[in-house]
Amino acid sequence: MQTEAVVLDIDGVLIDVENSYRRAIVETVDIVLGESPPTDLIQGLKDAGGFNNDWLVTDGLALYVRSRRAGLDLDPEAFAERVAAAGGGIEGVESALRETCDDAETVLDAWDPDRLREVFQQLYLGPERYREIEGREPDLDRAGGFIEDEPLLVDPATIDNLQSRFAVGVVTGRPAAEAQIALDRVGLDLPAELVYTMDDWAGKPDPTALIAIAKATDSASVAFAGDTLDDVRTARNADRADARTYHGIGVLTGGLTGQSGREKFEDCGADAVVDDVNALPGLLDRP
DSSP: OBOSEEEEOSBTTTBOOTTTHHHHHHHHHHHHHSSOOOTHHHHHHHHHSOOOSHHHHHHHHHHHHHHHHTTOOOOHHHHHHHHHHTTSHHHHHHHHHHHHOTTHHHHHHHOOHHHHHHHHHHHHHHHHHIIIIIOSOOOSOOSSOGGGOOOBOSOHHHHHHHHHHSEEEEEOSSOHHHHHHHHHHHTOOOOGGGEEOTTTSSOTTOOHHHHHHHHHTTOSEEEEEESSHHHHHHHHHHHHHOSSEEEEEEETTSSOOHHHHHHHHHHHTOSEEESSGGGHHHHOBOO
């Protein structure tokens, strides 16, 4: 696959977030609502699209738990399908609830995204980073944050290889401060104009960030590697919006794994699917 620039997602590509972000989603809902949500709904919502950051996924799971208490009779898979049919994202969750839950407005009125976000950030960051990044005093009694339990998925040699051959950028749903922590850990030092976080644009699958990196690097072709269907959708949307060539590459180290994950990526229009990010140097070449 020939390309001039390589753009990388962070979570599920460079960093393993199974025991950090995904754990924070589940434990946040459990703390706030006193009930552990179905973990399979996390990937169901991500596949539905429009969940560019895990605060929104947490909101979706909290609303599902509340709606089940209010009489919703849909299992996680069926609910995720309803959300996808409604266009995905938190707006899709609200629409699906109004269609399927008789008491949807009560459920939505009780939704407190600010509290969910506060708890999530405390769990993920830990008290010291929470004070530093969020600028508030934590109210949970926690010694550390889940951010400390994020194994690296990328080898240093892969970073060196990609940077020696291509322009490299990052597009992520992380907040800027958390993105920088991850990039420092993997040893990826990039100028600000080549890093797009949730603070910079509407989020995937909106192609604005990907196109901006193509322009900033003066690249006629861009390969974007990510672990969700929205990453591939971002590349496809960039194809439609811009004259440059965009390759969407699915990486099987996030929520989508194995043959079923490969098939989902391919059905979504992926140009290639790799077992992990370290396969990119062997897949990519310059034109």
